[in-house]
Amino acid sequence: MHSRSRSIPRWLCLMILCACVATLSCARRDATSALDDTCGCWRQDPPWVFLATNVEPSHDIDPLKTAAPEDVGMDQGLLEEGVTALAEHVTLYSVLVLREDRLVVERYFQDEDPSRARNIQSVTKSILSALVGIAIREGYIESIDQTAASLLPSLFVAVEDARMLDITLRHLLTMTPGFPAEDPSKGLSLNLLAGIVATTLTADPGSTFDYNSISSHMVSAILAETTGMSTCAFACRYMFEPIGITVDNWSRDAKGVHVGGAALYLTPRELARFGLLTLHRGLWNEQQIVPPDWIVESTTRQICTSGSHGWDYGFYWWLTTIGGHEAIVASGYGGQTILVMPDLDLVVVTTGDCSVATEGIPITPFVRDYVIPSIRAPRQP
Numbered sequence: 038m039h040s041r042s043r044s045i046p047r048w049l050c051l052m053i054l055c056a057c058v059a060t061l062s063c064a065r066r067d068a069t070s071a072l073d074d075t076c077g078c079w080r081q082d083p084p085w086v087f088l089a090t091n092v093e094p095s096h097d098i099d100p101l102k103t104a105a106p107e108d109v110g111m112d113q114g115l116l117e118e119g120v121t122a123l124a125e126h127v128t129l130y131s132v133l134v135l136r137e138d139r140l141v142v143e144r145y146f147q148d149e150d151p152s153r154a155r156n157i158q159s160v161t162k163s164i165l166s167a168l169v170g171i172a173i174r175e176g177y178i179e180s181i182d183q184t185a186a187s188l189l190p191s192l193f194v195a196v197e198d199a200r201m202l203d204i205t206l207r208h209l210l211t212m213t214p215g216f217p218a219e220d221p222s223k224g225l226s227l228n229l230l231a232g233i234v235a236t237t238l239t240a241d242p243g244s245t246f247d248y249n250s251i252s253s254h255m256v257s258a259i260l261a262e263t264t265g266m267s268t269c270a271f272a273c274r275y276m277f278e279p280i281g282i283t284v285d286n287w288s289r290d291a292k293g294v295h296v297g298g299a300a301l302y303l304t305p306r307e308l309a310r311f312g313l314l315t316l317h318r319g320l321w322n323e324q325q326i327v328p329p330d331w332i333v334e335s336t337t338r339q340i341c342t343s344g345s346h347g348w349d350y351g352f353y354w355w356l357t358t359i360g361g362h363e364a365i366v367a368s369g370y371g372g373q374t375i376l377v378m379p380d381l382d383l384v385v386v387t388t389g390d391c392s393v394a395t396e397g398i399p400i401t402p403f404v405r406d407y408v409i410p411s412i413r414a415p416r417q418p
């Protein structure tokens with residue numbers, strides 16, 4: 038007697054598949070939420086703010102190694118003169134100078150608290166750049182030459198301009214996707230990225246440098262999509278926690294995507310930590326946090342900028358020469374700056390009040406006229 042085999046109905050297979058997908062999705066969301074709770078990514082008020090200035094979390098102060106300027110070959114008197122000159126700018130909150138991994142200058146103004154984390158503005162972009170390098174190493178992203186449409190397929194379903202489909206992650210990292218100008222009135226509205234994708238490009242991808250925060254915000258969305266966790270949770274797991282950075286505010290858009298171009302809140306010392314990480318090509322306490330080749334590539338000139346007074350651009354890093362020395366600069370509105378000079382083993386950090394209209398803090402004259410001359414002998418390779 039032969040038994041008759043019975044196949045599972047197709048509708049039942051589909052139901053089982055959908056249930057599995059839903060279970061996995063919920064599990065991923067729960068895991069993401071847990072990570073966000075751990076690093077404080079969601080603990081913020083209001084839930085989404087663009088260029089916020091009224092949310093100031095306070096972080097524990099994790100000490101950096103300190104030294105007297107003379108111990109690292111620097112002239113204290115000249116450094117003090119420079120700090121005094123810099124302090125004439127009333128929006129200055131802090132200035133830190135580190136050499137040979139040691140803090141030699143740390144000054145605060147306007148009753149600023151060293152433990153207060155403030156909006157680091159567009160310095161956020163440089164941190165995002167490092168996260169992309171980590172995501173590639175971890176296999177979440179294959180290459181920066183992948184198209185944004187392949188990495189965010191659900192976003193590119195209503196494309197009006199076919200050139201949108203040619204935009205790559207490289208274009209986003211170099212500010213050359215050809216997006217139309219930002220409309221500040223829209224802020225981080227519900228359909229910000231979808232609205233951009235549905236518009237017409239003003240230039241062919243890769244042809245024109247146009248500094249904006251839409252590109253970096255799309256990169257944040259790509260990180261969240263490809264890693265299965267929020268940008269902040271991913272950063273906490275792979276970079277912030279290993280180097281001693283605490284995050285209890287990184288604003289999100291109305292879709293829950295962490296702002297790619299600003300609104301991450303860090304302390305000056307935490308900015309210094311990221312500067313040291315970059316100085317040492319992604320190495321921290323003998324642990325390779327960011328791939329060294331990515332640090333080199335992202336801080337190498339990738340695009341010619343026009344009208345930027347001799348400043349070139351890498352992957353969300355500004356590049357220039359000060360006093361004959363190459364400088365790698367993360368720069369944010371209102372004077373938020375991390376300046377790295379590898380050949381001098383030097384990191385300089387400034388923060389400033391971005392709640393008022395300002396031209397920023399003149400870090401270039403400070404470094405050129407005081408910090409570099411204070412170094413008695415350049416570091417030997």
